[in-house]
Amino acid sequence: MSHPIVVTMICDGHRPDFVSEATTPQMARLRQAGTWFADHRGIFPSATRASSASIATGCWPVSHGLRGNSVALPSAGGHHVHDAGMPEFFDTYRQHFGRLLMRPSLSARVSGLHGALLCSNVSPGAAWFHDADGHAELYHRELSYRPGREPLPAIDAPAGAKGDAVLTEQFITTLLERPPSVATLWLSEPDKTMHAFPLGSPQHLAALRVVDGHVGAVAGAVERLRDRGHEVLLMVGSDHGHESVTETVPVERRLFEAGFKAELESPDVVVACQGTSAFIHFGGDALARRDEVADWLGQQSWAGRIMRGEDLAALGQIPASDVLALDMAKSPGSNRNGVPGLTAMAVRFSETEDAVRRDCGMHGGLGRYETNPTLIAVGNGFAAGSVVTMQSRIIDLAPTALRHLGLPQDGLDGVALVASPG
Template structure:
């Protein structure tokens, strides 16, 4: 039966200025033939797991509840570090809060229509928080499930990177053709994986872009076949954040210990949850009284651009709390060794040995001009060809745009529908 559909492809970490006829001809063609959003923005932190939840729910972390790529959960005397990308974190999060995300995802909203499919080659956290209550069909190397989060028993071997992206794209195309769902999301790990591992603008990075572009082209062809069959398809291609090049790696938690804000290096009263180009710092126990002093000290550090705390966090779409502050790592004018603009310091917890590995490679998570600039283009009803939108848009607009196309009520979202803008 013919019905409206929304097809979304996310090329993790892609930047608008990386799209060109020479390197990404498929995306460059879609940019010309569809509507291009030239002032598209990410969230804070510009990190994949919280961004995945933001894209799925149309909401900022303040309202969907997942703070970032890593989080600190309270324990006696302080907080405990958790990587939100790990497969076990899904259950840890649910046990701690007694719930998952606090706003419904697209998969839940279309459960009464023709359902949702999600094919993701990113971390389990980024995949599972895209459909935190398990309303859709998930295809992931860690777990494949159907509605109700009931495992299907299907096993997919898809390593992060180009090889796994190709495998997940084939699985996505099979499901898209066979199921014809209301919403279908493909999340590729490239070019993000290669940008973290190699200097921006390097042959490795450019090859990753070419590979992701070919997969976008495969999906674009499938969309045209669906349209030929009479389906009204909205096709959106984008990314969750951009990237900047690393200037230096700062072990923020070690620096706080050395400055006397922690009793022991790994004690729980002060912990840092790095987000790449930013970090959250959690205070507990008697260290809570030193939060303001720590904020003052951090503002004096050359590797910090800005400190956020209190209700100012809410103005950034983040979850405010009296026991937390956030830092945006220092940004620098100029380019990396390959002439790619956008430079940022990178936050880690303890390691002193990552400078030589990370310099000139990609990082994101902060509020720099390039890490907060993801990609978005759209073709289909409501999006005229060859048009450029210069108004500010956001990744939280993707879900409301899908909802508008499907005729769903646009409620419990922070974003807005982009049709006709």
């Protein structure tokens, strides 16, 4: 029996200005077949793990509770920085807060219908926070399970092109065999290649062509579902964009050298780096130095916008009186391949990454291009060839899906997208 379905495909990190007939013909075809969102925006930080939670819940981080790609949790004498992408962080986070996300995901909301399918090739944290309460049928290299986290056989899908191909095949097979209410395929490319090679390089463009082939394969599966009578909404996009790195700055080391930390790796002042932004956390007596640190950062050429923690709610982030948020400095101009969007990058201690990272892609801050992901919607209500110039956000995907499925849109920060040109 046919039923409405929402199929979402996230090509991690893909910039909309790289959608073209020459490089991504399948995406270009879908752009003409549906609605193009010309001013689509991500969250702050423009990083995958918190973005995954925002796409799944339709909420800003301040509402769902996951701050970023790395998270500083209180410890003796200050804070300890955790990588939110690591498998062990899931239990650490739950033990600390006594919960996972504060808002339900799409997979939870459709559990009473035909369920949810998630095939994800990004970090374990990004995959698991997309389905925080285990309602989906999930395929990931670290853990695959049925609803209720009943284990499934391991799947050999390493991050990168090989794993993307494996998971695309798994996604299409499962989608056609057992059509769910919502199905999400999250590829690791082109993000993985963009981090390793300069934006606009032959390697970047080659990765895009491969990703575009997967988009075409999923679009073909959607057409087969429609032929069976299912009303399918297809959304193809990304979670954030990228900018090119101009320099890599060991922010926590610089704070120590400036006298703001007791020891290089002491917990009194720690930096939770988010790529091209960072959260600086203060504990104990160091909290009294927060404003002095903010003033000092304002004098550094590599520091851009500096935000006090109590002001973060305006950016959809979790406010806190013991935090500074730092957006790294942005620069006009382009990288060696003529790709616009330049930014400094934050790391904690390393002095050796600058030459490796220069001109390669990075994200996490508030730059024009890193906060501009891609979105195309094809299906009922999204007119062919339509362009929406009014701003849309990644938090709008979940309410759009719920509207298509005829489900309540309660408890959301986002709003359902419409195809009327702005």
